[in-house]
Amino acid sequence: MSSHRTPALIHATELAERLKTPMAIVVVDCRHDLAQPHWGERAYQQAHIPGAAFAHLDRDLSGAVTPSSGRHPLPDRARFASFLGGLGIGPDTLVVGYDQDKTNCAARLWWLLRWMGHEPVAALDGGFAAWQAADLPVTTVAPSRPPVTFVIRQPLVEYITSAALQDALASNTVALFDARTADRFAGQNETFDPVPGHIPGARNLPFTSNMDATGRFLPAATLTQRWQGLLEGRPPVEVVNSCGSGVTACVNLLAMDVAGLHGARLYAGSWSEWIRDPARPVTTGAG
Secondary structure, three states: OOOOOOOOEEOHHHHHHHOOOOOOEEEEEOOOOOOOOOHHHHHHHHOEOOOOEEOOOOOOOOOOOOOOOOOOOOOOHHHHHHHHHHOOOOOOOEEEEEOOOOOOHHHHHHHHHHHOOOOOEEEEOOHHHHHHHOOOOOEOOOOOOOOOOOOOOOOOOOEEOHHHHHHHHHOOOOEEEEOOOHHHHHOOOOOOOOOOOEOOOOEEOOHHHHEOOOOOEOOHHHHHHHHHHHHOOOOHHHEEEEOOOOOOHHHHHHHHHHOOOOOOEEEOOHHHHHOOOOOOOOEOOOO
16 A cells, blocks of 8 residues: 555535546445435435435445344445446546435445555545535436446455454453444444344444534544544554444544544444354443
């Protein structure tokens, strides 16, 4: 990987300026609602950033669910490369993903592209809401781009399996952060998974705590100070981020990137995969 790093976040006005130039850029609308899986696609059809393509969390940004997997397994790399190539994403294309407001699925796209070895990728800070708040244009027209060959490269990020995480927790060689809401972490109001609670030893760090009330990320210096305090001297490479199914955990990973803390891993299967094996321990409560 080169020494240059594409900033993980881009602001609405900066994106608007970049879209005026002939540089290679592909914008991807990642809006999704777990409770209404078709909402994002309908919202895209009603209005989206000009030139933006659409990626569905279940169909495009995840693989097939199996009896041993979580709700959003990592996609097959070859199939995902074909999807990305179909969007016109070449080796040097800047990719910008966006959500409605609070970043979640766009962070998943960001992480997946880095897992595919693609460096120039960012999330739109504040999402579509920030674009609209800046009074920038929208459209209902879907883009038409010629397909290209997406080149799979060495991953720039890593994930950890359930078995490896269980061993690492037993040997106290990782710090595990769970990005779900405090109530779901505690085992309350669980509406997505059949078993409530969390992985013993995990600490709750809701993904929204990296953002302000409008869904925009806190300043980099604030995130750095905050995350360094949470790490308590551990290097970022000893951090694992988890959530319900491997989506909002990517927000914590993106926030760590903004904070300049690189090397943390994603527990791709997350809680929904952990509970597939009844032999794995679970606990409840806020502790």
